[in-house]
Amino acid sequence: MAVNDALAGTHKIQEEAAAQRPGQLMPILNDFSQELTTLNLGPTHPATHGIFQNILQMDGERIVSGVPTIGYIHRAFEKLAERKPFYQITTLTDRMNYCSSPINNLGWHMTVEKLLGVTVPKRAQYIRVIMMELARIADHLICNSILGVDTGAFTGFLYVFQEREKIYEIYEEVCGARLTTNMGRVGGMERDLSPAALDKLRAWLKSFPAVMKEFENMFNRNRIFMDRVVNVGPISAEKALSYGFTGPNLRAAGVDYDVRAMNPYSSYEDFEFDIPVGTNGDTYDRFIVRNEEIWQSLRIINQALDKLPDGPYHADAPHYYLPTKPEVYKNMEALIYHFKIVMGEIDAPVGEVYHSVEGGNGELGFYLISDGGRTPYRLHFRRPCFIYYQAYPEMAVGTTLSDAIVILSSMNVIAGELDA
Amino acid sequence: MTPQDAAAAPEAPVAEDPIKAQNAQVLALLTRLFGEGTFTDVHEPYGLLTATTTRERIHDIIAGLQQDQELKFHFLTTMCGINYPENPGQELGMIYHLHSMTKNIRLRLKIFFPIADPVVPTLTDLYNTANWMEREAYDFFGIIFTGHPNLIRILNVEDMDYHPMRREYPVEDGTREDKTDLFFGR
Numbered sequence: 001m002a003v004n005d006a007l008a009g010t011h012k013i014q015e016e017a018a019a020q021r022p023g024q025l026m027p028i029l030n031d032f033s034q035e036l037t038t039l040n041l042g043p044t045h046p047a048t049h050g051i052f053q054n055i056l057q058m059d060g061e062r063i064v065s066g067v068p069t070i071g072y073i074h075r076a077f078e079k080l081a082e083r084k085p086f087y088q089i090t091t092l093t094d095r096m097n098y099c100s101s102p103i104n105n106l107g108w109h110m111t112v113e114k115l116l117g118v119t120v121p122k123r124a125q126y127i128r129v130i131m132m133e134l135a136r137i138a139d140h141l142i143c144n145s146i147l148g149v150d151t152g153a154f155t156g157f158l159y160v161f162q163e164r165e166k167i168y169e170i171y172e173e174v175c176g177a178r179l180t181t182n183m184g185r186v187g188g189m190e191r192d193l194s195p196a197a198l199d200k201l202r203a204w205l206k207s208f209p210a211v212m213k214e215f216e217n218m219f220n221r222n223r224i225f226m227d228r229v230v231n232v233g234p235i236s237a238e239k240a241l242s243y244g245f246t247g248p249n250l251r252a253a254g255v256d257y258d259v260r261a262m263n264p265y266s267s268y269e270d271f272e273f274d275i276p277v278g279t280n281g282d283t284y285d286r287f288i289v290r291n292e293e294i295w296q297s298l299r300i301i302n303q304a305l306d307k308l309p310d311g312p313y314h315a316d317a318p319h320y321y322l323p324t325k326p327e328v329y330k331n332m333e334a335l336i337y338h339f340k341i342v343m344g345e346i347d348a349p350v351g352e353v354y355h356s357v358e359g360g361n362g363e364l365g366f367y368l369i370s371d372g373g374r375t376p377y378r379l380h381f382r383r384p385c386f387i388y389y390q391a392y393p394e395m396a397v398g399t400t401l402s403d404a405i406v407i408l409s410s411m412n413v414i415a416g417e418l419d420a
Numbered sequence: 421m422t423p424q425d426a427a428a429a430p431e432a433p434v435a436e437d438p439i440k441a442q443n444a445q446v447l448a449l450l451t452r453l454f455g456e457g458t459f460t461d462v463h464e465p466y467g468l469l470t471a472t473t474t475r476e477r478i479h480d481i482i483a484g485l486q487q488d489q490e491l492k493f494h495f496l497t498t499m500c501g502i503n504y505p506e507n508p509g510q511e512l513g514m515i516y517h518l519h520s521m522t523k524n525i526r527l528r529l530k531i532f533f534p535i536a537d538p539v540v541p542t543l544t545d546l547y548n549t550a551n552w553m554e555r556e557a558y559d560f561f562g563i564i565f566t567g568h569p570n571l572i573r574i575l576n577v578e579d580m581d582y583h584p585m586r587r588e589y590p591v592e593d594g595t596r597e598d599k600t601d602l603f604f605g606r
Contacts, residue, residue: 071575078560079584083591114466241494241521245547257521350467354517354528356497365498367517380500382517387498390552420577 050415085344094180100139100360107357139360173197187321188314232409247362254279501561560585587601
C-alpha cells in the first residue's frame with residue numbers, strides 16, 4: 001500500500017475516475033484537491049480512547065499530515081514522586097496504565113526492592129506473576145475488543161468485558177481495589193491468596209478459554225474485520241525499533257523482544273511460554289499477537305498456580321514491610337516500624353536503579369535515583385505509550401480517517417500513561 | 421558430586437559474575453573505540469554499566485555505538501534530564517539508557533553541563549524516538565537540543581515560563597503556613 005504519498009494517491013484516483021468517464025470534466029474534484037481541510041480529531045473524541053488531540057490535514061478522505069498534541073491529563077508524577085516516600089509512589093503508578101495497574105504497582109515494588117536489596121520469597125513472586133498476567137489479559141482484552149468496536153463490532157467487546165469484570169473481582173480479593181489497585185507492598189504482597197481468591201481464579205481459568213475461543217472465532221478470520229485491518233498502518237521492524245516500540249506493537253513487527261524472557265524478573269524464568277511475533281506489523285498483526293499473548297498468559301497463570309510454593313508471602317524485611325495490624329497492637333517493635341514506615345522515616349540506600357517490566361503495552365521502566373533520603377532524588381518513568389505514540393502521524397498519513405482510528409486503537413495508547 | 425570433585429572444588433577459580441564479566445568486556449570495547457579518558461566515573465550500580473562523558477562527545481559516541489557491529493546498540497530505551505543544583509558548572513545533566521537487544525546489554529551514559537548554557541546535541545538524527553524524549557527534557561529541564569526539528573513543550577502548556585522539574589521549584593507553595601509541621605518538616 002502506498003502509505004506515504006497521499007496526494008499522489010488522490011490524484012491517481014481522480015485520473016482513474018476521469019479515464020472511466022471520458023469527455024466529462026471534473027472541475028469540482030480538481031478544485032477540492034488543491035484545498036486541504038483541517039480536522040481536529042480529539043481532544044474529547046469518543047474514538048480516541050482518552051484525551052489527546054490530533055490536528056489532521058485532510059485531502060478529502062485522506063490524511064496528509066497529522067500533529068499530535070498530548071499532555072491534557074499531565075499530572076506531574078515525576079515531580080510529585082520527589083516528595084513522596086517510596087510506598088506512596090505506588091498510587092501514582094496505578095494511574096499511568098490504568099488498564100493494567102497491577103503490573104505498574106508490582107514493577108515499582110520490584111524497583112524499590114532492587115534498590116534496597118530485598119529478596120522476595122518464591123510464593124510472593126509467583127502470586128505477583130499470576131496477578132501481572134491477569135492484568136496483561138485484562139489489558140489486551142480491552143485493547144482488542146475496543147478495536148472491534150472501532151471497526152463496528154460491538155458484540156465482542158460486551159462479551160469479553162464480562163471476563164474483565166471477573167478479573168477485577170479477583171483483584172478485589174487480592175488487594176481490595178479494582179481499577180487503581182495499589183497492589184502488593186515493597187517486600188512482597190499485602191496479603192496471601194485467600195481461599196476465595198483461589199476459588200475465583202480457578203473458576204475463571206475454567207470458564208475463560210471458551211469465551212476467548214469464541215472471541216477469536218468472531219474476529220480472527222472474519223472477512224469484514226480483516227478487510228478493515230489487514231495492511232492498515234504497517235510498520236517495519238527497523239522503523240519500530242527506531243521509534244522505540246516495545247511490547248505487542250514491536251512483536252507484531254517481527255522482533256521477539258520481551259522483557260519477561262530477556263531479563264526475567266519475579267521468577268519468570270520458571271515458566272514456559274512462547275513469544276508470538278507478527279510479520280509486517282500492521283493492525284491485524286497487532287491484534288493477533290495480543291490474542292496469542294492472552295493464551296500464553298493463561299499458560300503462565302496455570303503453571304504458576306500448579307507450582308505455587310508454600311511459604312511466606314512477603315520478605316522478612318521489617319524496615320520496609322509494614323507489620324500486620326494485630327502485631328502492631330501487641331508488639332513494641334512492630335509499632336515502631338509501623339510508625340517509621342508510615343511517616344517515611346526509613347532512609348533508602350544511595351544508588352541508582354533501572355528496572356523494567358513487560359507492561360501491557362511495552363517495556364515499562366523505572367529509573368530511580370536515590371540520594372539516601374526518604375524520597376527518590378529523581379524518578380523517571382519509561383512509559384511505553386509516550387515513546388511509541390510519536391510514530392502515529394507517520395503511520396496514519398496516507399490512510400483514511402476511519403483507518404487512522406483503527407490504527408490508534410490497535411496501538412493501545414493509554415492517556416494516563418502517555419501524559420503521566 | 422564425587423569425592424574427587426569435592427577435593428578439586430576449592431582450587432577451582434571462583435566463577436565470575438557473568439554480568440560483571442560482560443560489563444568489563446563492554447567497557448574494554450568502549451575505551452578501544454572512543455579512547456582512554458573519554459569516560460569518567462565508571463561504575464556499575466546494580467549491574468548496569470554507567471559512565472559519564474562530555475556533551476561534546478556524546479553524539480559521536482552514541483552514533484558509534486549504534487553502528488558498531490559487535491555491540492549494535494540499536495535501541496534507545498529512554499533518556500531523561502536531571503538537575504543537581506549543588507554541583508556548580510554541572511548543574512544539569514542528561515542520562516541516556518541504551519540497549520543492545522542482540523546481546524542483551526544495557527548501558528547508561530551521562531553528561532553534565534552548566535545550567536547557564538544548557539545546550540546539547542540532538543539524537544533525533546540517530547533515533548526517531550529521541551524526538552519526544554528530548555522535547556520532554558526541554559519542557560521539564562530547559563535543556564536545548566541543537567538540531568532538533570521541533571523543540572517545543574510537550575506535556576506542559578506552551579505559555580509556561582519556567583521548567584518545572586528543576587530543583588528550584590518546590591512541589592508545594594513555600595509560602596503556605598497551614599501545612600507546616602514541626603516534626604516532619606512539610
